[in-house]
Amino acid sequence: MHGACQSFYEAIMEAGADFASSPGRILIDFIDPLIVARTVATTDKRVYISAREISKQIKEGEKGISGIGAMGKRKFIADNVIK
Secondary structure, three states: OEOOOOOOHHHHHHOOOOEEEOOOOOOOOOOHHHHHHHHHHHOEOOOEEOHHHHHOOOOOHHHOEEEOOEEOOEOOOOOOOOO
C-alpha cells in the first residue's frame, strides 16, 4: 500500500501499487495502512485479497482504501518431526 491523505491515488496505482489510500480524497486513520499490511502479511500466499475485503476492515471503507488486490504473503513451513 502506498500513499497518504494528500496522495494522488490514480498516479500511485498507475505506478504499480496493489493498494493505495484515500481514493475519496479524505483524511484516513493512521492505522489504516497497518491494517492493509497486516492483512496481506497474515493471509496465506494462495489466497487473493481484494480491496473491497480490506476496505470493510477500515474506518472510512472504500473512500479510504482501494486498489487491484494482491495475493497473501504468509508461507507455511512443514515441521519435520523425528519420532
